[in-house]
Amino acid sequence: MCNALDDLTRSERGISTDSPAATRKIILMCKALRLAGVRPIILSMGRGGSIAEWKSFSSVVRRIDGLPLLYIPFTSIPILSQLLSALALIYVVCKLRLRGVNHLIFYNRTDAFLPSLLVSSVLKYKNILDLEDGEVRRGGRLLSCGFARMITYAYDVLCDRALLACSALKQATSIRPILCYYGAIFKFHQKIKLDSKVITVLMSGTLSNETGASLLIDTIRMMASSKAPWLKNVRFEITGKGESLDEFVKLARTTVAPEVVVHGRLTDLDYADVLNRADVGVSLKLNDGPYANTTFPSKVIEYAAAGLLIVTTDISDVRTIFGDGALYLNQDNPLELIRHLEFIAANPNEVFMIAKTGQQAVQEICSPKLVGKKLQQFIFGAV
Template identity: 45%
Template structure:
């Protein structure tokens, strides 16, 4: 597929990232990607497209090198209507890193003649530096998209991290997108915009109508995302066998160190029931999402990611009509208000109490879900977010 140039008067945004679609991920044998991050990037580009901006994804298209030596050339394709350029990738260590360092210089140079051009760097990555330097030299408006994992809580930054911070602060002077408002003091880049993602208003089926309640726990399954707390809550419910838990089912997707806990629960009979799907394709994930009633976001209150990240999946949950049950962290309450249920403690008992309240009073839970869906549809509709992003990229004083 040819990499076409936008019209002379059409604003252009390039997003430098490591977003992956399923076909490329499977083709390149990559197992270390972040599906939520990829969806956020592609959806942002779709929103910009609705606002009249030509948005391209420049993806490293890489994962952890296996050492096999398998190599993949530059790939240009459309991912959900977004033109995407994947850099070459090799599973041969060292060579893999070199390919990522220089894989997108040609694309950055190709668009240098455009009058209204922006490049956005998704987090501070060493592999972006050659493209960052070239884009800055060629007159791009350079923005940083600062997501979770950028702040080392309670620790001093290492030499490489300090160097990356310095370079991106120096060259991304046009502005910064922030995963949540708490990140603003952690960068000197101005102006800033807290960007939580987009919500599609394509769900017309009311959730929580049947007597059964199905909960979804997706993504990275580790203690730092609350997965162990959920597994312990399920174990306690199976031991106690309250009557209401017979109506409860958990769908588990994703991967991580805590996945075996759920596989053990799924392998044994008992209620609540547990179904483990592991890492799925995006299409399969949407199918699972559509049969669920409650979306779980359980990163611990007071944890190292509590204030410096935003669980973007809560926007996805609410947009699909699910009731959001989230830890009271970051900007979640500020965004949802009374459109979500919150956990203010990290212990399994608090989670059990919240689940019991949902199962026993589905009408109240349904009303909360309706409020949450209305909130995100009104505030984060793709066209509306596209206009906001366009104004930030091209009309701000950065």
């Protein structure tokens, strides 16, 4: 149970606030489970913001790589929208139970899932929480904080097992048993890419201060002001959405060296093209930021599988997975990032070996057959 969106449905419904990374992780999880003999169904609310007018959409079934993706009805009319989603999820949960389905995975502690979580418990489902994001404490009203604690408590009581995005999240739930799940990768580029003439550095996903967008913007500005000769062979490509997107656009207009190319939000196919021509992937969620130990930067898995060298902040379980197969920022400092990029430009052979080590680490941990078997055993109670 999730809010995954394929490109066609997202376009038809005019939604721009979804998470492509979350959708990809859900789909790849289900594909891995299918290899282990499980027949998963993806149940999605198909919701999102930024819809300019009131619209309604009926339920629809899509298929992605052969996986059934069931969208419940959706309307953008306030209040009615939440009520319709809650009732539709309950209806599908009841119908699936009659057809013999007895395990449900809830993607994150989403409040819209609470009614169906209660019903699924009554119907004797085995409920599994897929906890991708821990609580990020910000200044807020006492009432909203109390509601958040109530949601946490409900999931902890009503779920039987939990998949965690990183090991630190075991402190965020009392559910046991738990299993850390970092993703499944079906396609690996055998040739590690590093063009010694032009180095393409990719940043993708949510573009905000917390995800390191401001750090990268400051880095590019410092690089441009230095006018070092090696910068003529560096290109930054930016994809995704967020509060920092406009700042990247302004930077692209005023910066000659290094070159900055801003794509914004892309379809899956267009993003794949950008990913495949990149050499370096940067994942810069701040070491001192709210996401350092509340989630896992799944982009590092995606980048490594595509053959990119990873430059990342030293957060979450990244170093545990990659070891010497990545370059790390120990501080949220533009100068440290510049030093890494200069090292990459000057040492292609050494960089090749680092990237190869990182990709091998991901192959060992995120092999679809291995992941599928682990997930199957965990979900159905063999561990």
